Amino acid sequence: MSNLRTNLKQMVEHKNFQAIIIAIIIFNGFIIIAETYLKGNSLLLVLDKIIVWVFVLEMVVKLGGLGTKRYFADRWNIFDFSIVVASLAFYATPFVSVLRLVRVLRLIRMIPAIPALRKIIDALMKSIPALTGVLGLCMLIFTIYAIIGTTFFSEVLDYEFFGSFHTALFTLMQVVTFESWASQVARPIINEIPWAWFYFVSFIIIGALVILNLVVAVILNYLGQEDDAIREEQMERLYRENEELRKDIQEIKQLILNSNKNSN
Structure with missing residues (x-):
């Protein structure tokens, strides 16, 4: 169990891990923009679902590698956690405007991902x-x-x-x-x-x-x-x-x- 946590921690702290997450957030932004032109497109909806589960996987990996206490000690991790949970909670909601708002809020994850921002x-x-x-x-x-x-x-x-x-x-x-x-x-x-x-x-x-x-x-x-x-x-x-x-x-x-x- 300790070896698994050590491996997850090394993965989270690897320089390429954050770069991959930033690339996924940017790709998610392009999908949201494309949805304003192609509303209800099945391919875009599938890609959006995949990205949501990628964010869930990222959250699980961070929780496993850093531990619950260290993960929630960082307020930006709490923000990321809230966005991911909201994405899952409102994904099947009939309120389309709320779902779109949550999707847009995912782009704000770019802030904790980039040190300068x-x-x-x-x-x-x-x-x-x-x-x-x-x-x-x-x-x-x-x-x-x-x-x-x-x-x-x-x-x-x-x-x-x-x-x-x-x-x-x-x-x-x-x-x-x-x-x-x-x-x-x-x-x-x-x-x-x-x-x-x-x-x-x-x-x-x-x-x-x-x-x-x-x-x-x-x-x-x-x-x-x-x-x-x-x-x-x-x-x-x-x-x-x-x-x-x-x-x-x-x-x-x-x-x-x-x-x-x-x-x-």
Whole structure:
């Protein structure tokens, strides 16, 4: 039994194992895309079933090789487990939309499979507490500008733009994403209220440039922290190895000295 577990562990940790899984996930993506053109195609459905059982086999191999405790210690393995179980649970469901959603979610397995993507998502998750402050600032700025917009511009444009607080928020979202904001929103208001240019320019500078750069800075900071943590861990490991090597050399030196004393 121990030999079987050792063999399974070696298989899971082999460099080609993960490459094969990535190739299967990509192939699964092509099948999902093909199904949007060839709905109900029997060959695609058979291939999809085969891929589901390949993922089940991968999960069983990992559980056997790593052990239950080590497997579920990694949150990405828990995510993979949930996707595979959902694929099996909803495969025969009459709810086609749920089944399609589960199939699409299988593509997200690409994230834990590729270290670079995994690193970015981990940094994003770690930065969420810090981003709450930026989100609070963003909500405050949007609220202030939405109130100003409904106060001064509600009678200039149609109700859908600045007629109420929630429509003003949506309009500001349109402005901050630069989606037809000048021709559809800003210019008609500026033609009626000349000073409105300051309202839109200041909002774009604060909302689109400052806050966006704050979000990027926070995320990059956590990406850098992860690199620093990996570097520190490597340095600590090298330090421990050097200390062990120094102790071994000291013991060998002491043995040689004792041997010389005895010979004399």
